[in-house]
Amino acid sequence: MVNLTLRFVNCCRAADLRVSTAEVLDAVQQLALVDPYDEFQFHTVLRTNFAKSHRDQDRFEQLYKLFFHEMKSDLTGVEITPESAGFDEVIAQMAEELESDGDAMKQALLDFMAGKPLGYLDLINKLHKQEEQAATGLKSNMTQLSSRLEVMLKINDMKQKVLQFMGGNHAVVDDSVKGRIEDEFSRRLESAYDLLTKEPKTKNSGLKQVAHSDEHYTEIGQIPFSSLSGEEIEEVRDVIRQLVKKLEEIATLRYSVAKKGDIDVKKTLRRAGKYLGIPIEIVRKDKPLRKGKIVVICDVSGSVWATARFMLNILYALQECFSKVKSFIFVSELAEVTDYFIEKEVNDAIEAIMKDAPINYYAQTDYGMAFQNFKNGHLPDLDKKTTLIIIGDARSNYQNPQDHILRQLRDKCRRIIWLNPEQERYWSDGDSEMYTYKSHCHEVRACGNLNQLIDFIQELVL
Known part of the structure; x- marks a missing residue:
């Protein structure tokens, strides 16, 4: 036996x-x-x-x-x-x-x-x-x-x-x-x-799939990012700035409170000697902040870029809420663009990314090749404190999706969140590999308008 x-x-x-x-x-x-x-x-x-x-x-x-x-x-x-x-x-x-x-x-x-x-x-x-x-x-x-x-x-x-x-x-x-x-x-x-x-299908019973969002804004909140006019884009940016400021204040207060650890009994008793043994001064142990890390892999092909620019904008505005944020963009090949945001103001950095990043913007979108490039060159960026956020419509022009690489990335990080600018009813159409990829994700959600974006950011930070 x-x-x-x-x-x-x-x-x-x-x-x-x-x-x-x-x-x-x-x-x-x-x-x-x-x-x-x-x-x-x-x-x-x-x-x-x-x-x-x-x-x-x-x-x-x-x-x-x-x-x-x-x-x-x-x-x-x-x-x-x-x-x-x-x-x-x-x-x-x-x-x-x-x-x-x-x-x-x-x-x-x-x-x-x-x-x-x-x-x-x-x-x-x-x-x-x-x-x-x-x-x-x-x-x-x-x-x-x-x-x-x-x-x-x-x-x-x-x-x-x-x-x-x-x-x-x-x-x-x-x-x-x-x-x-x-x-x-x-x-x-x-x-x-x-x-x-018949390739082995992975059961993903713990998948969090968000189908609906709260109605934070009735008109501007429901318009897809790809359909916004110039004035509406500025209005959305104003809303995002207000949201970022509010979330930064909440996150700062939360981390300030969280820094207070358990009571340090030895130091408390030592100081009580000044007050006839009465522990008037309570000393607490220092507790280091445990901020998470964010790695973003973003499709910048034409069908996704309208959503991606808002996501990159807001994530970098919230850097104070995370210990590290690293960003990568791809159409077919992958390129890291973290330094653009360090050296430039956010909007300038986004404009520079669309002109100067070392990728071919006119290539066919290939998610499998992008995942392979990330695995080969940047796998050490992931650990059990890292949240991997993938922004894209999962349309890979019928190329090999290489979803087994996404499973390897899942094993390395804390969680994988996939934000798809398309609504869920389109995820099974044509060349979309969304249903292949979502079996390896911890959370998938449609994120193509302001209301959906606000819901995601609030859950991510709070």
């Missing part, structure tokens, strides 16, 4: 379900206290130890079903039957033929058909996480698709080989069991195909 559990753990790790050595030891110890032949108890022990959050449960169930049910059918059971003997014979003869071929992908598929899914799961996990390489000139995000196509072709080749073995003289198998063996091979290859084409 221990060896079987360890093999399952290896498959979990190959499929990117993180299982630590301590969790394996705990599971083995707990299996000794239950009846491991009772599947309910066995399944409960493994799930309790290996599926550590709601986000891991679906993936665990998929792997458990694959390893303990689909890979352990009657044909490959402990009891030796004509079916199982014939199945093993076909596998052995196909393995001999592939040995001279040297095709690692076909070997992984053959092992999968033989009930050893480790190599194929590792192959699929690497394929799902395959990152597109940044290219100069004409860029294409076809790397992952072409890799999947190659695996599909190998699966079809394996189907043809199975039919050749079953129909020819390679396998001496009784005609009465050929049909069952062919069905079992077909089922396992179909399972391999499903693992390839």
